[in-house]
């Protein structure tokens with residue numbers, strides 16, 4: 001099935017049914033690994049909103065959820081771009097953290113996110129991403145424990161992911177053609 005978003009063509013790649021099936025399996029794993037550990041799921045906005053909402057429906061152990069956004073601003077001396085976590089109102093010290101991403105592409109976002117989270121001294125940090133582009137990845141992450149689908153190095157849209165701000169509401173995931 002083909003669709004057009006903002007004058008660009010996309011074709012169906014992963015159906016919502018496939019996503020739901022995969023989420024059930026990831027949920028089972030997480031429920032086992034984190035039983036009695038009360039993890040905190042941290043979703044990185046905007047793209048993760050649909051994935052994290054569906055993932056949490058598969059989590060049956062005691063756990064917390066919050067969303068953060070990565071923001072950049074000029075430092076006082078206007079030299080360095082400083083990346084800041086906004087929206088985090090939990091103390092992560094000693095907590096079991098699971099960072100939730102819709103996609104890990106180059107890994108730049110995750111690299112920054114990990115640095116910021118680790119500085120808050122959690123007991124552990126794992127990454128759960130719906131999509132991973134292994135061929136685009138510029139770093140190796142030992143924390144990358146839960147991956148929904150490994151995909152080719154193509155631009156994708158839908159299920160939270162946007163193209164020029166559009167397409168986040170699509171249930172299925174599409175790739176550019």
Ligand SMILES: O=P(O)(O)OC[C@H]1O[C@H](OP(=O)(O)OP(=O)(O)O)[C@H](O)[C@@H]1O
Pocket residue numbers: 044045046047048101102103104105106107108109110161162
């Ligand atoms: O591995 P990378 O190459 O860093 O790409 C991955 C990031 O790109 C997307 O976010 P984006 O910055 O597009 O913001 P959005 O979530 O608001 O769409 C996605 O949600 C990841 O956070």
Ligand SMILES: Nc1nc2[nH]cnc2c(=O)[nH]1
Pocket residue numbers: 103105106154155156157158161162163
């Ligand atoms: N929508 C979208 N955002 C991204 N951010 C990094 N890679 C991608 C991608 O393939 N699609």
